[in-house]
Amino acid sequence: KDALLLGVLAYNCGPGVVNKSTVLKKLKSGNRDIFKSYTAHCHYRGKFHKQLHQRRLTEMVTLFQK
Template identity: 55%
Template sequence: MNTNNNLNRFKDSMRRLLYSILLIIILMAISPFGVFSSGVKTSGEGFSPEFEKAIAIIKKYEGLHRNRGNLIGYGHQVIAGDGYKRGTNLTEKQADALLRKDLSDLCKRYRSFGKDSLILSALAYNCGTGIVAKSSVYKKLKNGNRDVKTAYLSYNRIRGKVNSQLKRRRLEEFDALFIP
């Protein structure tokens, strides 16, 4: 009798353990930052090396905005309801946190693109999600065509004229963030 009770308790414990493991696997699968998401970790303590490269490139080309109208931090565009006011001066730490949040949000938006989510996010951070949604880069990737280098590098113009800094930025972004 005592052996039967011990065996039943053991079976119950194993069943609970199995259910717990299954629950963890399911949560990881549906989580936007889980193991089965885009492959680019964009949240938590340790960001992926690719995400860190994107942060460094954006910081390099955006610079820390101080009293620049509707841009604050590293190019965050102030919009109604986001909790920031135009001309807000952020510390470097605050600006870094805001940049990481913005880029992470963009990665979530494009997570269905898998390993291409980060490169689309970097483009959207600079050009805007509306421009990206209409872009040939977005359309090609959506259709499974990953031959996007020429299209990506073409986003280098300001008011119709090629800008050398944007040209360098796009090349650096593509070389660092496009995962073949």
Template identity: 45%
Template sequence: MLMMVLLPSGLTVGLSAQSVKMRQKPDPAKFELAVSLIKKIEGLHERDNFPYYGFGHRLLPGENLSYDMTEAEAEALLRRDLMKRYALFRSYGKDALLLMVLSYNVGTSALLGYGKRPKSCLLRKLEAGDRDIYREYISYCHYRGRKVKSIERRRKMEFLLLYEK
């Protein structure tokens, strides 16, 4: 589907439906569900969880955060982190929200790749147009090489609640 857009200069530009969709913000209801899910699973981190603050924010170089932050401040930090990740994955359309939540837990480099590490099978499959990603999504349930049942349950819950057909 091609959509014509009138620019302020009076020129018209044709945009495909996908490029228009890329600029949209996440579905507010699904985004709130994602925030609630992460808050419930991560919990509010304390000093013994260093370098993680709030609801799982990893301390970045140059940041000066305190464990004395309120729950509202921690939630604002979570929302900011999620929106940054959504911006990275918005080109994946319906799957951007799911990828945003996964990358919050496993890191963006685990999905996007870096250096000699290749792009994940999950992203390659989506880029090929195959949205049958359940097995690839829940495969992100290992810690130090071992499958962790609680992480597997988390992935299944995320997929069930956030995947759009």
């Protein structure tokens, strides 16, 4: 599940963003509380984008359910 979620994020945001993200750092350390970090990737050209936020929420629910 971790790899799939990171793959989706890399596809949407780019691998450079994922490599620097707190999502990756938290998952590497074993911390599974990544909801806030993952849903923070919802900005386009520096501005909050409501539809991107909704997409991140859907991805979290679909791909990262326990």
